[in-house]
Amino acid sequence: MIIKKGVIIAGLDIKMRQVLITAERIYKEYGRKEGVTITSGLDGCHSAGSYHPYGYALDFRTHYFGQETQKEVAGMIRRYLKDIDPAYDVVLESDHLHCEYDIEKANSNKPKKFLDSWRKK
Ligand SMILES: [Zn+2]
Numbered sequence: 001m002i003i004k005k006g007v008i009i010a011g012l013d014i015k016m017r018q019v020l021i022t023a024e025r026i027y028k029e030y031g032r033k034e035g036v037t038i039t040s041g042l043d044g045c046h047s048a049g050s051y052h053p054y055g056y057a058l059d060f061r062t063h064y065f066g067q068e069t070q071k072e073v074a075g076m077i078r079r080y081l082k083d084i085d086p087a088y089d090v091v092l093e094s095d096h097l098h099c100e101y102d103i104e105k106a107n108s109n110k111p112k113k114f115l116d117s118w119r120k121k
Contacts, residue, residue: 001020001024001034001035001036001037001038002034002035002036002037002038003037003038003041004037004038004039004040004061006043007038007039007040007041007043008041008042008043009038009041009042009058010042011041011042011055012041012042012055012058013054013055013056013101013103015056015085015101015103016055016056016057016058016099016101018081018084018088019058019077019081019088019099019101020036020058022077022080022081023035023036023058023060023077023097023099024036026073026076026077026080027060027073029076030065030069030072030073032064036060036061037060037061038058038059038060038061039059039060039061039096040052040057040058040059040096041055041057041058041059042054042055051100051101051102051103054103056100056101056102056103057098057099057100057101058098058099058100059093059096059097059098059099060096060097060099061096061097062092062095062096062097063095070092070097071092073097074090074091074092074097077090077097077099078090081099085101085106086105087101087102087103087105087106087109088100088101088102089101089102
């Protein structure tokens with residue numbers, strides 16, 4: 001695994017551990033001896049609704065793969081992560097691979113015990 005200079009990964013949520021393990025393994029399977037390269041973590045300027053500042057998103061380098069390989073790698077990582085938890089999202093962008101744990105999606109699946117019990121009163 002390589003962390004690009006200036007990239008901040010301190011503060012990543014534990015949910016991102018599985019993203020790193022999965023991406024590392026698949027990048028190696030696709031011939032990257034050094035494994036995955038992180039190009040963004042909690043650093044950088046992202047969209048207002050981005051999960052990056054909260055430690056729920058990572059970007060990975062893709063430019064050394066051809067277009068078809070990029071799609072394959074993204075698809076493999078997506079399949080592995082979705083199997084673990086459907087709240088993981090993997091999006092192939094034009095110049096990087098974005099992986100996030102959609103904490104709001106994850107929480108919306110949980111029963112709202114407090115609200116439900118309160119409404120019954
Ligand atoms: Zn991103």
